[in-house]
Amino acid sequence: MAEEVKKKKKSFAETSFAWYFRELGEAVVRGDWAVKGSLLVMGTGFLARKQILKGILVTLVQLAYILCLIFYSLPYLSKFGTLGTVEYQDPKLNPLTFEVEQFPYDNSFLILIHGIVSIFIIVVFLLFYIHNLKQAYALQCAKEKGKPVNSFRQDLQQMLGNKFHLTLLSLPTIGVVLMNILPLLVLIAIAFTNYDKLHMPPGALFTWVGGQNFADLFGGSLSLTFGYAFGKVLVWTLLWAVMATFTCFIGGILLAMLINSPGVKFKKTWRTLFVIAIAVPQFVTLILVRNFFADQGIFNQICQDLGILDLCRKLGLVSPSASFIPFLTDKNWTKVMIILINIWVGIPYQMLIATGVLMNAPKDQMESARIDGASKWQIFRKITIPYILVVQGPALITDFVRNINNFNVIYLLTQDVYITQDPGMYKSNAKEVDLLVTWLFRLTQEEQNYKMASVIGIIVFIISVVFTFISYSRLMKGGREEDYQI
Amino acid sequence: MSEKEKRSAGGLKIAFEHSSKMGMSKKRRIGGTVKTILLLILAVIWLIPILWLLVTAFSAYPGMSRTRFFPENWTLDNFARLFFRPDSILQYVRWFWNTLVISIFTCIVSSIFVLMVSYAFSCMRFPGRQGMIRVSMILGMFPGALSMVAVYFIMKSIGLTNSHVGMVVVYSAGSGLGYLIVKGFMDTVPASLREAAKMEGANELTIFFKVMMPLCRPIIVYQVISAFLGPWSDFMFARLMLNSGLSKDWTVAIGLYNMLDKSLIGQNFSAFCAGGLVISIPIAILFVIMQKYYVEGVTSGSTKG
Numbered sequence: 001m002a003e004e005v006k007k008k009k010k011s012f013a014e015t016s017f018a019w020y021f022r023e024l025g026e027a028v029v030r031g032d033w034a035v036k037g038s039l040l041v042m043g044t045g046f047l048a049r050k051q052i053l054k055g056i057l058v059t060l061v062q063l064a065y066i067l068c069l070i071f072y073s074l075p076y077l078s079k080f081g082t083l084g085t086v087e088y089q090d091p092k093l094n095p096l097t098f099e100v101e102q103f104p105y106d107n108s109f110l111i112l113i114h115g116i117v118s119i120f121i122i123v124v125f126l127l128f129y130i131h132n133l134k135q136a137y138a139l140q141c142a143k144e145k146g147k148p149v150n151s152f153r154q155d156l157q158q159m160l161g162n163k164f165h166l167t168l169l170s171l172p173t174i175g176v177v178l179m180n181i182l183p184l185l186v187l188i189a190i191a192f193t194n195y196d197k198l199h200m201p202p203g204a205l206f207t208w209v210g211g212q213n214f215a216d217l218f219g220g221s222l223s224l225t226f227g228y229a230f231g232k233v234l235v236w237t238l239l240w241a242v243m244a245t246f247t248c249f250i251g252g253i254l255l256a257m258l259i260n261s262p263g264v265k266f267k268k269t270w271r272t273l274f275v276i277a278i279a280v281p282q283f284v285t286l287i288l289v290r291n292f293f294a295d296q297g298i299f300n301q302i303c304q305d306l307g308i309l310d311l312c313r314k315l316g317l318v319s320p321s322a323s324f325i326p327f328l329t330d331k332n333w334t335k336v337m338i339i340l341i342n343i344w345v346g347i348p349y350q351m352l353i354a355t356g357v358l359m360n361a362p363k364d365q366m367e368s369a370r371i372d373g374a375s376k377w378q379i380f381r382k383i384t385i386p387y388i389l390v391v392q393g394p395a396l397i398t399d400f401v402r403n404i405n406n407f408n409v410i411y412l413l414t415q416d417v418y419i420t421q422d423p424g425m426y427k428s429n430a431k432e433v434d435l436l437v438t439w440l441f442r443l444t445q446e447e448q449n450y451k452m453a454s455v456i457g458i459i460v461f462i463i464s465v466v467f468t469f470i471s472y473s474r475l476m477k478g479g480r481e482e483d484y485q486i
Numbered sequence: 487m488s489e490k491e492k493r494s495a496g497g498l499k500i501a502f503e504h505s506s507k508m509g510m511s512k513k514r515r516i517g518g519t520v521k522t523i524l525l526l527i528l529a530v531i532w533l534i535p536i537l538w539l540l541v542t543a544f545s546a547y548p549g550m551s552r553t554r555f556f557p558e559n560w561t562l563d564n565f566a567r568l569f570f571r572p573d574s575i576l577q578y579v580r581w582f583w584n585t586l587v588i589s590i591f592t593c594i595v596s597s598i599f600v601l602m603v604s605y606a607f608s609c610m611r612f613p614g615r616q617g618m619i620r621v622s623m624i625l626g627m628f629p630g631a632l633s634m635v636a637v638y639f640i641m642k643s644i645g646l647t648n649s650h651v652g653m654v655v656v657y658s659a660g661s662g663l664g665y666l667i668v669k670g671f672m673d674t675v676p677a678s679l680r681e682a683a684k685m686e687g688a689n690e691l692t693i694f695f696k697v698m699m700p701l702c703r704p705i706i707v708y709q710v711i712s713a714f715l716g717p718w719s720d721f722m723f724a725r726l727m728l729n730s731g732l733s734k735d736w737t738v739a740i741g742l743y744n745m746l747d748k749s750l751i752g753q754n755f756s757a758f759c760a761g762g763l764v765i766s767i768p769i770a771i772l773f774v775i776m777q778k779y780y781v782e783g784v785t786s787g788s789t790k791g
Contacts, residue, residue, distance in 0.1 A: 113643050157689070164690035165610045168602040169618075172662025175599060179660035180625050183636035190636070258525060263518020270525055275777065277532040279770035280539070281719040283739045284762035287746060288535050291550055291755070298538075301552050344532065352777065405629035407722050416748065437631045441722075444635045457632040468627055 024130055027137035038136040042129065045136025049143060053152040058132060065125050073118035080115035083108040083193065083207045109201040112193070116185050120177075191454035200448060213455045226452060229428035229439075236335070237435045241403040244342050249396060251343055252350020253388060256358055259351070271355070274348040282345065286412035289341055293327035294417070300324045328417050331432040338433060342409050357391050358384075397471045401464045405437045414438075436460045539766070542759040549752040557756075564760035575750065577733045578761055581741040584650060588737065589717040591654045596661030596713045601706070603665040605694055608672035609680060626663045631722060638726050648730040653737075656723050657716055667780075671705040672698065704782045711776040718769055738765050 027035060037044030042062040043055030079085070084106025091102045142149060150158070159167045192208055199206035217226050259270050277285070293299050303309050303325055312318045317333075318325055327337050361384060369379050389396075410433065420431040429447050430439050436456055443453040538555065543564055545557030568578040606612075607619060630637075637656060638647065646652030675698065683693050699706070717724075721739045728735050736744070742761050745754045 109639065110643060113640060160691040161689040163612075164694070165606040165612045165615075168606040168610075169662075172599040172603050175659035176622075176625065176662050178640075179637065179656065180628065180633065180663065182640060183633035184625075184628060186636040186639065187633055255528070258521060261517075261521055263515065264521050264525065265518075270529065272774070273529045274532055275774060276770060277536055279773040280536060280762070280766040281739070281769055283719070283721045283743060284539070284766060285535055287743065288539055288759070288762065291746070291751075292535060292538065294550075296552060297550065298552055298555060348532070356781065401627060401629070405631045407631045412721065412743075437629070440632065440635070441726075445726075450635065453635055457635070460632055461628055464627055464629070465624065 023134055027133045031133075031137050032140055035133065035136045035140055038133055042132050045132070045139060049139045049149050051139075051149065051152065051155075054155065061128070065121075068121065072114070073121065076111050076114040077118050079106060079111045080118075081208075084111050084205050087205060088202050105202065106205060107201045108193075108199070108206045109195070112189055113186060116182065116189060120182070120185075187454050187457050190450055191458050193451060195450040195454075196452070197448045209451075213451050217452070217455060225424055225428045228424045229430035230456070232425065232432065233430055233434050233436055233439050236432065237404055240335075240339070240406075240435060241400050243339050244346065244403040244406065245396060245400045247339065247343050248346030248350045249392070249399070251347040252352075253354045253358075255347055255351040256354035260355065260358060271351070274351060278345065278348045282408050283412055285345070286341070286409065289344075290328060290413050290417060293337060295324045295326060295329055299327070328413060329419070331420075334414065334418055334433050338410065338413055341413060342406075345409065353392070353395070354388070357388055360391075361387055394472070397468055401468060404435070404460065404464060406435065407437050407441065410435050410438045411441070539759050539762055542756055543763045545756045545759075548754065548756050550755040564756045565764070567757055568761055568764065575733055576741075576745060576754070576757065577736075578738075578741065578764075580734050581736050581738045582765070584735070585718055585737040585739075588650050588653045588657070589714050592657040592661075592717050593710060593714040595654065595658035596664070596716075597706070597710050599658065599662040600665050600668055600709055600713070601699075601702075603662045604668040604672055605698060607665060608669045609677075609693070609698065610690070622663050622665075626666075630660075634723060634726050637723075641727065647727050648732075648735055652727060653717070653724065656727060657720070658713075661713070668702070668705050668709055671702060675701050704779045708776055708779040711772050711779070715769060715772060715776070718765070 028039070031038075031045075034045045034048030037048070041059055043057075043059035046052075046055035046058060086104065086106045088105040089103050091100045093099070094101045139149060191213060192210060193206050194209045194212070195206040198204065217230060219227070255274070258264070259267050264270070291297055300309070303312075309318070309322075309325055312325055313320050313322065318330075326333050328334050365383055366379055369383060374382070414431065414433050415438075418431055418433055420426050422432065425431060429443055429449070434442070437460065440453045440456045440460075443449045443456070541556050542550075544560045544562065545551070546559035546561040546563065547557060551557070567576070572579065607615065641647050641652050641656065646655060679697055679701075680693050683697050688696070717737065719739070720737075721743065724737045724740045725743070728737065728740055733741065733744075738761070742758055742765075744750075745758050745761070
């Protein structure tokens with residue numbers, strides 16, 4: 001079944017791909033002089049069919065593109081292969097003119113970014129160019145068949161009518177290209193360069209190094225420090241993501257059921273009480289909590305007064321000479337505390353969601369199970385839990401990926417507080433409690449090690465995407481959600 | 487809400503109570519008391535930090551007290567300091583204003599973007615729609631946290647770091663990807679309504695404004711509030727983009743974080759709490775309203791379908 005669907009999809013993709021070029025070939029071969037003229041001057045096809053304004057506009061775009069190519073793209077693209085060769089020199093006093101002169105130099109980073117932008121523009125223009133040809137040919141066909149040709153006003157009206165999606169999607173798409181796609185491309189590109197502290201533009205150049213950074217990380221020169229730290233951070237990141245996702249998920253369901261259970265009054269008030277805790281912004285609560293649990297903080301004093309510190313000493317949880325419990329300064333304590341604090345942050349959210357999900361639980365199924373004599377526990381295990389899993393499955397996956405990249409909780413709780421004792425970690429600027437994201441962030445902020453940060457970024461992305469795809473396809477197999485649709 | 491409450495309670499009753507009818511009310515009463523006590527303990531745990539924030543904001547002692555949860559002497563001076571006595575670090579009014587401006591513009595741009603994308607994906611059928619949805623899902627999976635470094639460089643190369651315009655661009659440019667909830671809501675609006683409007687000669691623009699917008703009111707309120715709240719609670723991008731070290735550029739999040747620098751915590755902790763409290767109140771109110779509209783929007787969909 002799945003095989004068949006796959007095959008169908010593939011053949012569809014192939015045909016639509018082939019179709020695209022067949023249409024293009026047809027337009028070039030069968031087009032009349034006006035269509036062929038569009039190969040050179042893009043507006044020709046429109047001008048010939050008396051779509052004057054459109055023809056002029058398209059030609060202007062072409063002109064603008066050519067100017068952009070000559071004055072913007074080419075200077076950068078010509079250096080894109082090397083990312084620049086002329087080193088920066090300090091301004092010098094010219095002995096002849098007695099003026100301070102700055103010699104022209106290459107800025108590798110600008111070359112990289114503008115090079116990528118240029119390539120992007122070229123691709124977009126090519127697509128536009130091909131589309132234009134096809135349009136011109138379509139016009140020719142319409143003319144031959146005697147169909148009326150749209151006036152410019154009609155074209156505009158179409159943009160608010162059946163082509164409204166073009167109007168709607170253009171601006172958001174530009175935004176996404178600028179904020180999501182372009183950074184992604186830049187990130188990938190940097191991972192293949194030697195951009196770091198020693199190669200910082202404008203003072204120095206950096207260049208392409210191929211897969212060197214990846215090789216260094218896995219078994220090369222950096223594997224003793226970076227590889228070591230990477231392994232540790234990766235394991236903790238995954239452990240954290242699993243723990244954080246499941247504790248909050250289960251906790252949220254339990255809390256929702258507790259509030260919803262009969263015998264509990266003022267359900268709405270209870271819910272509001274928990275929501276207040278998450279309504280305060282995280283950077284306030286988390287910084288507050290981190291000071292609450294500080295080594296010299298108020299909670300340590302309470303623990304000391306209540307004898308909890310002594311108890312921990314006896315149990316060997318802290319060293320016998322310790323005068324405080326290192327809640328956020330010892331690696332094991334910190335890991336436990338982070339997960340606990342995250343439960344504090346996450347459960348109210350999950351409680352709200354679970355409340356909504358439980359409201360829509362299949363009541364008739366529960367009722368009939370009850371009549372058949374099923375126990376509370378059986379109903380919960382066989383109906384409620386599977387139902388919640390099906391409804392919440394996709395959200396769980398998103399939560400997991402979000403937790404892999406949970407910057408706020410880790411950074412706000414441990415930055416400036418937690419100091420690593422492990423020289424291997426220290427050398428690669430990592431901490432035991434870092435997630436890959438926070439490590440990446442600090443690598444760029446504190447070490448300017450952009451090449452390794454980008455490598456890590458790519459790896460995290462691959463992990464997130466692969467995980468999401470695997471679990472989505474697992475979840476969607478069999479289409480179980482229909483069992484519960486009312 | 488109250489009706490839904492009843493409904494849910496009714497539904498859950500089935501799951502929870504089905505034992506013999508004899509002596510049930512007594513059993514339930516005891517169970518109810520135990521549950522209430524448990525809830526009370528949990529609520530206390532959840533509210534202790536908030537309570538600490540609240541009382542410390544009124545503490546006359548500027549630093550963090552190790553021995554007292556409730557302050558020894560109460561004062562309003564921390565608030566006075568925030569609002570009337572700015573210094574080189576603490577410029578709360580300025581931060582508040584910065585954040586307000588950034589979030590208003592972000593809210594406008596990203597709400598419009600989200601509504602536009604949602605309408606296109608939900609109400610229109612065009613070639614490439616499925617492909618775009620799929621691509622947007624993959625892009626949405628790519629966490630902002632990873633690309634932020636590259637975002638920073640791109641903004642730097644066009645000179646928009648340490649600028650509030652740059653912050654608005656960072657927050658709102660990619661917002662079109664966050665269309666899922668609004669689109670989900672629009673999907674529940676019957677297509678027949680749009681068809682009818684079309685029969686009467688309305689074009690898509692008219693349908694967008696005259697048919698869909700009024701119907702989507704709850705989810706629009708949700709969207710507007712959540713877009714407005716984004717910049718208030720963002721820490722990461724602000725930390726990255728506003729790195730000049732000049733207090734007048736900061737947002738509230740960065741300002742409050744920097745206030746508690748190791749060397750400053752002794753003199754600023756109470757003021758930090760006051761600042762946290764002041765910003766939390768409007769945010770908490772908006773957050774609660776947003777939740778209400780979210781529930782309304784999501785649940786009303788099923789009755790309309």
